[in-house]
Amino acid sequence: MPTPKDILYQLPEGRVLDIATGSGGFIHFLLEGLPAYTEIIGLDTNERAATAFPEAFKDKPNIRFEVGDALRLNFEADSFDLVCISNSLHHFADPLPVLRHMERVLRPGGYFLVAEMYRDGQTETQMTHVHLHHWWAAVDTVNGVVHRGTYQRQELVEMVAGLGLEALALYDLADTDENPKNPEILADLNPVFERYLQRAEGYPELQARGEELRQRVEEIGFQGATTLIAIGKKGTR
Numbered sequence: 515m516p517t518p519k520d521i522l523y524q525l526p527e528g529r530v531l532d533i534a535t536g537s538g539g540f541i542h543f544l545l546e547g548l549p550a551y552t553e554i555i556g557l558d559t560n561e562r563a564a565t566a567f568p569e570a571f572k573d574k575p576n577i578r579f580e581v582g583d584a585l586r587l588n589f590e591a592d593s594f595d596l597v598c599i600s601n602s603l604h605h606f607a608d609p610l611p612v613l614r615h616m617e618r619v620l621r622p623g624g625y626f627l628v629a630e631m632y633r634d635g636q637t638e639t640q641m642t643h644v645h646l647h648h649w650w651a652a653v654d655t656v657n658g659v660v661h662r663g664t665y666q667r668q669e670l671v672e673m674v675a676g677l678g679l680e681a682l683a684l685y686d687l688a689d690t691d692e693n694p695k696n697p698e699i700l701a702d703l704n705p706v707f708e709r710y711l712q713r714a715e716g717y718p719e720l721q722a723r724g725e726e727l728r729q730r731v732e733e734i735g736f737q738g739a740t741t742l743i744a745i746g747k748k749g750t751r
């Protein structure tokens with residue numbers, strides 16, 4: 515499986531913008547592979563992330579959090595050397611405007627990175643993750659939260675290719691060597707089940723689906739679905 519260094523080794527030092535950063539999980543991936551950086555900004559609409567994020571990077575003064583909307587990026591055009599978004603396209607009703615706004619703030623010659631899990635070509639244990647994600651999306655949807663199901667790999671490829679990036683490279687990341695019945699992972703999923711079953715109150719079909727998936731986790735196990743990383747360079751023309 516490609517490592518962060520395999521993917522990011524060619525990137526120059528510069529400013530980085532991580533869209534929909536949450537608590538900064540993908541920034542840890544970046545730090546494993548980036549040769550250098552001058553500044554990393556994690557942007558998210560969720561102000562609660564503003565607490566967890568600074569704590570995670572308290573020893574790195576050049577990494578900071580900003581509250582902001584991906585559809586209203588308050589940055590000058592051509593002002594970042596790398597813009598990225600990880601496992602968040604499915605949280606937008608239409609991801610294309612988000613990608614276009616990201617492209618606007620990326621300098622010519624800078625790098626554009628999209629990381630997103632997909633649903634096709636997965637193993638049976640990885641499909642547990644896919645099914646869980648689709649259940650979470652359905653529960654969030656009935657509660658008024660924008661949350662779509664996962665994309666197919668080709669849909670993601672076409673979406674990114676439509677930006678006209680140069681030297682587009684694709685990487686598939688999956689760790690199918692991990693124990694699908696790792697007790698720690700299964701224990702971590704229990705509070706997630708409880709939270710979503712509570713949110714599904716009043717929707718018996720969704721609650722029944724949640725119990726089916728809990729049983730699936732116990733019987734089949736769980737492994738993370740494969741993530742596609744697409745990275746390309748913005749043209750200079």
